Amino acid sequence: MRTQVAIIGAGPSGLLLGQLLQKNGIDNVILEQRSGEYVLSRVRAGLIEEGTVGLLERAGVRARLHREGLVHEGIEISFGGRRQRIDFRRLTGKAVTVYGQTEITRDLMEARSTTGAPTLYEAAAVSLHDITSERPRVRYRKDGVEAEIQCDFIAGCDGFHGISRQIIPEAAIRTYERVYPFGWLGVLSDTPPVSQELIYVNHERGFALCSMRSQTRSRLYIQCGLDDNIEDWPDERFWEELKLRLDSVAAAAIVTGPSMEKSIAPLRSFVADPMRFGRLFLAGDAAHIVPPTGAKGLNLAASDVYYLSQALAEFYETKSTRSLDTYSARALARVWQAERFSWWMTRLLHCFPQDTGFDRKVQRAELEYLARSVPAQTALAENYVGLPY
Ligand code: FAS
Ligand code: PHB
Secondary structure, rough: OOEEEEOOOOHHHHHHHHHHHHOOOOOOOEEEOHHHHHHHHOOOOEEEEHHHHHHHHHOOOOOOHHHHHHEEEEEEEEEOEEEEEEEHHHHHHEEOOOOOOOHHHHHHHHHHEEEEEEEEEEEEEEEOOOOOOOOOOEEEEEOOOOEEEOOOOEEEOOOOOHHHHHOOHHOOOEEEEEEEEEEEEEEEEEOOOOOOEEEEEEOOOOOOEEEEOOOOOOEEEEEEEOOOHHOOOHHHHHHHHHHHHOOHHHHHHHHOOOEEEEEEEEEEEEEEOOOOHHHHHOOOHHHHHHOOOHOOOHHHHHHHHHHHHHHHHHHHHHOOOHHHHHHHHHHHHHHHHHHHHHHHHHHHHOOOOOOOOOHHHHHHHHHHHHHHHHHHHHHHHHHHHOOOO
């Protein structure tokens, strides 16, 4: 098989890139190691920036997003039994949209199926070849049959544990990493959200986040130990711990119910530089990871895909490699802004085991400053709603 761009991975990065390339008349094939059902079963991000909404509209997935997405004009930061609202609309003129990654993936899958562009699910043993030549190749096994795709470019959209970043020689790539000494226990439940907007909680027992997927479905998180297992957290214990971390009004408003999904995610900050090697271009989690505190992971994947799709369109229209040659630097400039913000939000809101009494006092002082300073709230708001592309 021959195509112009081979995309590795059918998560949000790969699917969104595939759609934007289709819209630019650029042939592409997506290879995904898992089944479509498995990809849809993963519960991940829940909140998207206006820039991501615009890209999804351009990708042809607007109807359900605008019908079911919840526009949020602020969030609340809870500490010391009180809540401080951060008013995005007043401070930045912008808002964010609550619309789960699962729904985004479903919409992109459906949109792609109408284009006839191939997505090879359950593609095993994917390997990349000749990535520094002008004729890179992808080999894979499907239904027990070995096959090969010749292409012009490969987009590594295969996530943090994918093969794309791994194939880049160590001498050609530099990585930066910070692993956090705790995880997030996430629960999805068909119970009404605690509040109309997200509540981020700093509490001496640990961080908590009350989010949602709709007016009837909650997405809730609490900071947990790195060694915790799902078995340590039966539903009853989860709900009790969440109530202990919330202010009294929110704790009283909670409606408990059975968890539909429960998972523990480790938190890490990670960046690979450059995001390109020869004709291989990395996008999304394949190149960078942020702690989910700032709701940036999926949104960074979107801005990477915006830059890469533009650069590929320029190449096929003009044969110029100017934007391809600046892709990595351009994407990383925005990545590092989100890395800093996600690290800052994580540092502000979590209990760090190694923290001293001084550290906790400084953390509280920063929260109290945030509560009274409009410039401080504006700085948080403009990063949260998303910095310009
Ligand atoms: P993904 O990891 O989503 O997709 C990569 C795809 O490549 C997968 O389908 C994988 O099966 C496939 N793949 C891997 N190796 C392959 C191979 N060798 N061959 C073929 N295919 C291969 N972000 C937020 O903004 N908010 C959140 O709350 C949030 N929560 C998260 C919770 C968890 C547990 C995780 C892991 C991430 C979370 N994220 C969150 C970040 C997440 O949403 C990512 O940013 C987003 O999935 C990035 O999308 P992709 O880059 O497409 O990577
Ligand atoms: C979510 O709804 O899953 C969510 C929202 C905001 C975050 C993290 C996760 O910062």
